Amino acid sequence: MLSDKQTTRLSKLLSLVLRHDPAHLGLTLDEQGWVGVDVLLAQAQAHQISLTREALVYIVETSPKQRFRLSDDQQRIRASQGHSVEVALGYAPTVPPAVLYHGTAVRHQEQIMREGLRKMSRQQVHLSADAATARQVGSRHGAPIVLRIDAAHMHADGHTFYRADNGVWLVDEVPAGYLQLSDGPASA
Secondary structure, X not given: OOOHHHHHHHHHHHHHHHHHOHHHHOOOOOOOOOEEHHHHHHHHHHOOOOOOHHHHHHHHHHOOOOOEEEOOOOOXXXXXXXXXXXXXXXXXXXXXXXXXXXXXXXXXXXHHHHHOEEOOOOOXXXXXXXXXXXXXXXXXXXXXXXXXXXXXXXXXXXXOEEEOOOOOEEEOEEOHHHEEEOOOOOOO
């Protein structure tokens, strides 16, 4: 089995090539973000990266964030969301829960409360179903804050929501009027 260090290193590599820079390993994603597992493994080997099918399946199945998904026949792989390269993931519009959350760093609070949440380099804004997950996400960027999103009102006003395979909620933007600081659970 893989060590924690190997798992982290390979997971970061998969995030890079399946979400941001497929050319890093000479890969080309299809329009929905898929690449053949055999192609990925061959390109990894060509770049002296020790990645086996077993290790790939292990990373996909054990990742707590479920960032990657294998096709039903396990012949293709893609990232569930978070792309900065153009892909059409094919998620159907979904009615969101009444409230969703977004975790970020305190240093971004003023600008976000003024301008709303924008997708920045990603294809969509990522939202969490609970405040604890949002706080955990925000803590990766510094001292965290959690923003509460009035998703029911946004949806009623015509904003379209999608739910990724790993449970992350996706939307094109969150205008400032739908945001407030969360008074929800503060601990992760």
